[in-house]
Amino acid sequence: xxxxxxxxxxxxxxxxxxxxxxxxxxxxxxxxxxxxxxxxxxxxxxxxxxxxxxxxxxxxxxxxxxxxxxxxxxxxxxxxxxxxxxxxxxxxxxxxxxxxxxxxxxxxxxxxxxxxxxxxxxxxxxxxxxxxxxxxxxxxxxxxxxxxxxxxxxxxxxxxxxxxxxxxxxxxxxxxxxxxxxxxxxxxxxxxxxxxxxxxxxxxxxxxxxxxxxxxxxxxxxxxxxxxxxxxxxxxxxxxxxxxxxxxxxxxxxxxxxxxxxxxxxxxxxxxxxxxxxxxxxxxxxxxxxxxxxxxxxxxxxxxxxxxxxxxxxxxxxxxxxxxxxxxxxxxxxxxx
Ligand SMILES: Nc1ncnc2c1ncn2[C@@H]1O[C@H](COP(=O)(O)OP(=O)(O)OP(=O)(O)O)[C@@H](O)[C@H]1O
Numbered sequence: 001x002x003x004x005x006x007x008x009x010x011x012x013x014x015x016x017x018x019x020x021x022x023x024x025x026x027x028x029x030x031x032x033x034x035x036x037x038x039x040x041x042x043x044x045x046x047x048x049x050x051x052x053x054x055x056x057x058x059x060x061x062x063x064x065x066x067x068x069x070x071x072x073x074x075x076x077x078x079x080x081x082x083x084x085x086x087x088x089x090x091x092x093x094x095x096x097x098x099x100x101x102x103x104x105x106x107x108x109x110x111x112x113x114x115x116x117x118x119x120x121x122x123x124x125x126x127x128x129x130x131x132x133x134x135x136x137x138x139x140x141x142x143x144x145x146x147x148x149x150x151x152x153x154x155x156x157x158x159x160x161x162x163x164x165x166x167x168x169x170x171x172x173x174x175x176x177x178x179x180x181x182x183x184x185x186x187x188x189x190x191x192x193x194x195x196x197x198x199x200x201x202x203x204x205x206x207x208x209x210x211x212x213x214x215x216x217x218x219x220x221x222x223x224x225x226x227x228x229x230x231x232x233x234x235x236x237x238x239x240x241x242x243x244x245x246x247x248x249x250x251x252x253x254x255x256x257x258x259x260x261x262x263x264x265x266x267x268x269x270x271x272x273x274x275x276x277x278x279x280x281x282x283x284x285x286x287x288x289x290x291x292x293x294x295x296x297x298x299x300x301x302x303x304x305x306x307x308x309x310x311x312x313x314x315x316x317x318x319x320x321x322x323x324x325x326x327x328x329x330x331x332x333x334x335x336x337x
Contacts, residue, residue: 005046005047006044006045006046006080006083007045007046007047007049007081007082007174007175007207008043008044008045008068008079008080008081008175008207008209009044009045009078009079009080009081010041010042010043010044010064010067010068010077010078010079011042011077011078011079012040012041012042012076012077012078013038013040013041013042013064013067013074013076013077013078013079014036014038014039014040014041014074014075014076014077015036015037015038015060015063015064015067015072015074015075016034016035016036016037016075017034017035017037018032018033018034018035019032019033019034019035020032020033021033036231037060037063037231038060038063038064038067038074038231039060039230039231039232040077040232041060041064041077041228041231041232041233042233043226043233043236045207045209046207047174047205047207048201048205048206048207049207049208049223049224050201050207050208050221050222050223050224051208051209051210051222051223051224051225051226052210052211052212052217052218052221052222052224052225052226052239053065053209053210053211053212053226053228054211054212054213054218054225054226054227054228054317055227055228055229055234056229059228059229059230059231060228060230060231061179061211061228062101062179062211063231064228065099065177065179065209065211066101067079067086068081068086068177068209069081069086069093069097069099069177070086070087070089070090070093070094071101073087081093081097081175082096082097082174082175084096095124095171095173096173096174096175097173097174097175097176097177098168098169098170098171098173098175098176098177099168099176099177099178099179100161100164100165100168100176100177100178100179100181101179102179102180102183105152105160105164106120106164106167106168107152107160107163107164107167108152109151109152109153110151110152110153111151111152112148112149112150112151112152113144113147113148113149113150113152113155113163114148114149116152116163116167117135117166117167117170120167120170120171121135121170124170124171126170126171131170134170134171134172135170138166138169138170139166141196141199141200142162142163142165142166142192142193142196143162143192144159144162144163144166147159147163157184157185158185158186158189161181161182161184161185161189161193162189162192162193162196165178165181165193165196165197169200169206172204173206174206174207175206175207175208175209176197176200176206176207176208176209177209177210178197178208178209178210178211179210179211180210180211180212180213181193181197181210181212181217182194182212182214182216182217183212183213183214190214190216190217194216194217194220194221197221198220198221208221208222210222215317218239219239222239223238224236224237224238225237225238225239225242227242227317227321229321234321235321242317242321249269249283249284249285249286250283250284250285250286250291250309250310251271251281251282251283251284251309251310252268252281252282252283252284252291252294252295252298252307252308252309253279253280253281253307253308253309253310254279254280254282254295254298254302254304254306254307255278255279255304255305255306255307256277256278256279256280256302256303256304256305257302257303257304257305258278258302258303259275259276259277259278260277260278260280260301260302261277262277262280263280263282263298263301263302265282265294265297265298265301266297267284267285267288267289267293267294267297268282268283268284268289268294268297269282269283269284270282271283281310282294282298291309295307
């Protein structure tokens with residue numbers, strides 16, 4: 001089945017790995033076991049969509065995106081990216097997609113950033129004028145000027161990440177695939193990178209597919225969310241739809257003036273205490289109460305010195321989605337919304 005105009009088309013895609021694991025009680029023996037990292041995955045991404053691909057550790061996200069970028073061969077099923085077969089037409093595909101994977105760098109470690117970009121321009125056969133104007137655009141928008149002549153190995157994590165994104169987008173790809181683009185970045189670097197990606201999409205209509213553990217990335221960058229769980233699609237829809245499905249909680253973290261027993265506040269779940277009760281974490285459902293109401297209730301029980309409101313992490317959302325699917329009798333298997 002081919003969907004006309006689809007940028008990514010994945011149909012019953014499967015990828016298995018053979019892993020060797022110890023045999024219990026036999027110290028030196030190892031046995032081979034097949035692990036199904038991606039299990040009959042089917043979805044389509046249309047032009048200009050921004051899709052967050054989320055799931056717990058080991059859910060199969062990286063394996064899926066490696067297959068659609070032509071880095072891994074599927075065990076069965078099919079994948080087409082920009083209408084091409086990723087492995088067989090890899091060279092053509094590389095001119096149409098930009099990929100950033102955490103561990104794989106497209107930059108030359110010992111060369112100044114400027115030289116890496118000159119080489120990439122030659123690899124993509126960009127005309128000198130087109131290269132110069134695009135490079136100037138990226139240097140400005142991603143604020144690369146201060147370290148443009150610095151060898152890549154001397155860049156900070158945030159600087160390198162911005163440089164990697166610029167390198168992946170130099171040839172104006174129609175699809176950008178990012179694996180954990182903001183992991184490890186400070187708040188400001190995250191914000192800059194997100195703003196750049198939003199701008200790039202708005203001005204160029206670029207299709208965006210990203211894996212992330214950061215719900216902030218999803219909220220700010222993605223209109224659509226795919227949740228993968230044990231290699232299978234557990235949810236396909238909007239983030240607000242996902243929130244409604246699993247009643248996404250917020251977490252109020254309070255620092256108290258002195259140690260207090262675990263707070264019991266109606267309409268919240270106590271998640272944990274640190275420092276013998278000086279810091280406590282309460283989960284609440286923003287659909288039924290507010291951070292302010294929870295704080296007021298806490299203040300009747302203890303003196304609050306400081307507070308913050310945290311977003312739930314992806315693991316938490318996936319865990320509750322999984323529990324809900326089981327409770328509604330989906331046979332432990334996902335539905336979509
Ligand atoms: N090269 C490999 N050899 C053996 N098993 C692998 C290999 N790559 C991935 N796996 C296994 O496949 C499953 C899915 O891994 P994958 O890296 O796709 O998950 P992920 O959702 O990207 O996780 P994370 O969020 O931790 O990056 C895991 O059980 C992992 O151990």
